[in-house]
Amino acid sequence: MPLLKSSTTKNTASSAAFRLKGGLFPLTLLEISHYDRTEFEQQLQDKAAEAPIFFKQTPVVLSFEEFDGELSALPLSELVEICKTHGLLPVALRNSDAALQDKAKQISLAIMPVGRIKPTADNTASDTAPSVTEEASAAPAAEHIGEINPNSSPSKIVTTPIRSGQQVYAPGGDLIIMASVSAGAEVLADGNIHIYGALRGRALAGVRGDTSARIFCQSLEAELVSIAGNFKVDEDLRKDHWKSAVHASLDEQTLCITPLV
């Protein structure tokens, strides 16, 4: 879950040397199914020859979810060195074997929690190691509504109310809901969110970092509204235009609520 930065607090210390902010960055996953030094190096070399642009210090997350063999016997540092020689920069290890995690810590690899994989059409690799797939680092889990289409289209349209406890995510585009979003429900999109009804739950637009994303609703009664990680909660939202038709947008780092004419 990315860090949400409250849009209402300001950094009063002008001389602060740094700031911790939430950021969302898609990372490539290197899914390793088995490891033999010569074979791995050869296949990596071949892939690099096919797509040289991709293999230029590209950060990758190592995953052994589909590994066939003994993880404890895996020479992790050797694998990492080979990757680096061929233009892949392993930055983290996806949560697996405890022994492997120890090795990872020794060579300064971060440990990432297990997330949900969304395989894309760009899966040119064969079934042998290594296979390269795209993964969004903030894919939400939980109960999905039947309408969710794994082959994401530009806009996702939902016509039934989003009930408490449900979560809808529109990857790669806008989300349009032709009903209300109940309290306790969550709607997310990489793009904009349009609600032709009341927003009583949570709406998070631009979840992959698109600061130009907006949220539109016919009645603002939300628990939380967020654009690219900058959010406002119920308490702040009640001050202006509560229960009116509004749209939310990001101005610099501040979330603005403007009435829809």
Place this chain on the structure above:
Amino acid sequence: MAKIIVVTSGKGGVGKTTTSAAISSGIAMRGHKTVVIDFDIGLRNLDIIMNCERRVVYDFVNVINGEANLRQALIKDKRAENLYILPASQTRDKDALTVEGVERILNELAADGFEYIICDSPAGIEHGAFMAMYFADMAIVVANPEVSSVRDSDRILGILQSKSRRAENGERVEECLLLTRYNPERVAKGEMLGVQDVEEILATKLLGVIPESETVLKASNQGIPVIHDIESPAGQAYSDAVSRLLGEEVEHRFMSVEQKGLFKRLFRRSA
């Protein structure tokens, strides 16, 4: 083909069992062969509400496990012709319910000529409630005009449209709302959510509004479903609800503050 109706709510104590008893009695009294099943394994109440707790020999779980057949477990109601009750087990727990077992029994009941199968769901959203709603064609969502009850009902509606057998087949479960323990005076004062408030939040067709009534407690204790009490406003409201369920158009009653005439004010009867 039997119509399977689940009476569910999410929140506990809102009137599911009272409603199951009243509505199944009402439907049976209109001439339809009806069975009401208690899905609250371990915390059974339906048998008490319907005054057959002394006649329970075999129960739902016995039939699922093949320890008894349906004929042995079904209890014939003494008041309503055409009504049968399938009680829950008190000694087992909800894990005894399986999808295959429940499906088999529902099919057997349909084959036996039952037109309506009412499933009295337990509270919550766990296994017991899930089993009760899984095969439903229609759901009566019971809610009190109170915020937590409405929120829980919203949750249940979401689960119904995503986890039921019908949802898996791309169909919808017919959903309707029954608002219970309604007190128009308190609504007028602004102390209680009104029908319109609840309808707006839940966006579901209203089956009926059952007014708060002391006769409901009396009915439970006596083991006579409140619909048999024809003087009771709650009983009458349930009767209206049954009519609507069976396709009739009936005006909603008991939703506004009763303008009591002088006589009624002088001789106030507690309803």
